[in-house]
Amino acid sequence: MAGGQPQASATLPEIDNWVEVDVDINVDINGEGCEYVRARENWGAGDFRPHVALTSSASTAPIESASSASIAAILATHPGAQIIAVDVWSAQPASGRRITASYPNGNAQIVIARWVWADGARHVQLTASAATHQFLACEPAFLYWATHLVLTAEPGDTRRDAAVDPVLDGWASAHAQLPLELLDRIAPPQTFILPSVVLSEWAERELLAASGRSLPRRSAADELRAAGLLHGNRRRLSPFASLLASHWQPTATVLEVSRSNAGVTQTMTTWTLGESTAFAVDVVDADAVDVVTADAASAGSTRGARRAYGVIPIAHTVDTVLRFLQIGPAWSFAINPALLSVADYEQRLSHGDASAGQPAPDCANDAFSHFWAQPWTELRVRTARRAGRFISAGGAGVLSLSAADAAADIDAAAEPMLALETVPTYAVYTWLLEAFEAALAV
Numbered sequence: 001m002a003g004g005q006p007q008a009s010a011t012l013p014e015i016d017n018w019v020e021v022d023v024d025i026n027v028d029i030n031g032e033g034c035e036y037v038r039a040r041e042n043w044g045a046g047d048f049r050p051h052v053a054l055t056s057s058a059s060t061a062p063i064e065s066a067s068s069a070s071i072a073a074i075l076a077t078h079p080g081a082q083i084i085a086v087d088v089w090s091a092q093p094a095s096g097r098r099i100t101a102s103y104p105n106g107n108a109q110i111v112i113a114r115w116v117w118a119d120g121a122r123h124v125q126l127t128a129s130a131a132t133h134q135f136l137a138c139e140p141a142f143l144y145w146a147t148h149l150v151l152t153a154e155p156g157d158t159r160r161d162a163a164v165d166p167v168l169d170g171w172a173s174a175h176a177q178l179p180l181e182l183l184d185r186i187a188p189p190q191t192f193i194l195p196s197v198v199l200s201e202w203a204e205r206e207l208l209a210a211s212g213r214s215l216p217r218r219s220a221a222d223e224l225r226a227a228g229l230l231h232g233n234r235r236r237l238s239p240f241a242s243l244l245a246s247h248w249q250p251t252a253t254v255l256e257v258s259r260s261n262a263g264v265t266q267t268m269t270t271w272t273l274g275e276s277t278a279f280a281v282d283v284v285d286a287d288a289v290d291v292v293t294a295d296a297a298s299a300g301s302t303r304g305a306r307r308a309y310g311v312i313p314i315a316h317t318v319d320t321v322l323r324f325l326q327i328g329p330a331w332s333f334a335i336n337p338a339l340l341s342v343a344d345y346e347q348r349l350s351h352g353d354a355s356a357g358q359p360a361p362d363c364a365n366d367a368f369s370h371f372w373a374q375p376w377t378e379l380r381v382r383t384a385r386r387a388g389r390f391i392s393a394g395g396a397g398v399l400s401l402s403a404a405d406a407a408a409d410i411d412a413a414a415e416p417m418l419a420l421e422t423v424p425t426y427a428v429y430t431w432l433l434e435a436f437e438a439a440l441a442v
Contacts, residue, residue: 008035009056009124011150015141017041021051033057040138048108050130050138052145056122060159063095063118064181068166070099070116070125071186078103078110082190082319085426086183086329088176091147094119094155095178098146100426102132107275107313111135115146121156132315136433169395172331175366180331184395187328192320195310197227197240198283204307207245210237243311247271247278253383253439257321260378262352268324270317272440277317280307281324318432325379330397332424333367339404342416349376349391367422371396381432383439388431390423398423 021039039051059066067086075081081103089096094117101112108131115126126149128142169182199207203220207229224230229241237245252271259266270279283306312320340361351357353375360372374393378401381388389401404417423431 008054009122009151009153010054010126011152012038012052012054012126012145013148015144018052018141043134048105048110048129048131048134050128050134052126052128052142054124054126056124056153058121059118059123060120060156061118061123062158062160062165062179063097063116064168064179065165066116066118066123067097067099068181069123070097070114071101074099074101074103074112074114080104082323083186083329084322084327084429085424086181087332087424087426088178088180089115089117089146092117092149092151094124094151095158098426100429102319104316104319107315108132109313109315109319113139113142113146115149117151118158119151119153119155120158122153124151124153132318132433133437136430136437139430169331171370172333175333175370176331183329183331187326187394190323190328192281192323192326194281194283194308197229197244197309198306199223199227199309200306203227204280207237207241208248210245240311243276244278244309247273247276247311249273253442255317255321255436255439256380256382257325258378258380259325260349260380261376263350268321270321272314272317275314276311277314277320278309278311279317279320280309282306283308318429318436321381321432322429325392326377326394327379327392327398327425327428330395330425332397332422334422335368335371335399335420336365337361337363337368338420339417340420342418345401345418348372349378352376371399381435383435384442385438386435388435390428391420398425398428 015038017040018038019041021037033055035054035056037051037053039049043049071083071086074083078101081101083099083101085098085100087098087100089098096115096117099112099114099116101114103110103112111130111132113128117124126146128138128145130138130142167182169180169184172180200220200223203223206220207224221230221235224241229238229244230236231238248271252273255270255272257268264284266282266284268279268281270277344358344361348358360369364372371393374396377392379388379390379392379398381390391399391401393399400421400423402419404419
């Protein structure tokens, strides 16, 4: 092993431009047992330094316990962290997991890819960390290490203890024929929270039309003042209101996403300009829409649909979108059939949670039948360069949707079909990162 540390629990191959550094560097490691750290040799001044850290501890507990403990440590160590994905990792003989998470660090957002192994004698962790704008460039090196890492400790006998081991996902464990920890309990605390600033369409138009940081006399001043967007009794915009309005420019990078369930669609639109992103999210609460104010009535208008508004650092954009889409860790399995008619899909989607109204296709395999029986939410993502369409079934995972290519031997008059493909939540996240980076490059 590099650095002459024979006691290390694993060896890593060398990669150009990555160097071994002192263990006491300020890197993302949890607890004791850090054996060595490798960090990017050249990185931007003042920027986060991408790195990997190898840690280990003696334990005979199984991989599902090691994974659950690692997830708990990430959430406890990093306020605001969200767990994006948990995947089975099988590149080594020992049982493994890959845990993907992210957390805010000031104006930055840090992505953690943590590989965990349990060999019956030790729990070994390889933790790779990079800022969101660095992660895709660093990902090949991280994956290379995780694939070629060699565990050096003598394996032992795993000891399971029903009293302390995490609860297993019964269906996923039976389908995969190996113990898989229950991931459902991770998702509830990671829900998206609407910003506190909520405006009607009318107030939004008035805010957009404001010039010189002030409003005309006949305007939505009362509503904007109630939302904290005006200075006291004056009509001048607050600094936050000015910052929000400044993002609505033709040069802003626009990302639009939506969630549709049982006929109800909620949309988030983001505008990125400079180092920050403004966003607006539909308010779908029945009690929060179609309210008439005195100002609006006097102007001959109703408030109509309402949206919640916020401004975040640019680095937080993709992770905020991921939270809004409510995509979290789920065990993913290949489905069959890989084609579904548009009519059958739209009928199934319209049921929302009431999947009993339409049976799964006759030829559906066990994974598709399981997915079919869960609540469905259609997710759409659109930028100037890319568009994606997915269906989420919560703990049953995510499928991508695309128009199926017409086969040469199929009648041209046949009904249109959709191609379905299982997409691990890790892949959804990296797709969002790629789509956002591509949009910024326009």
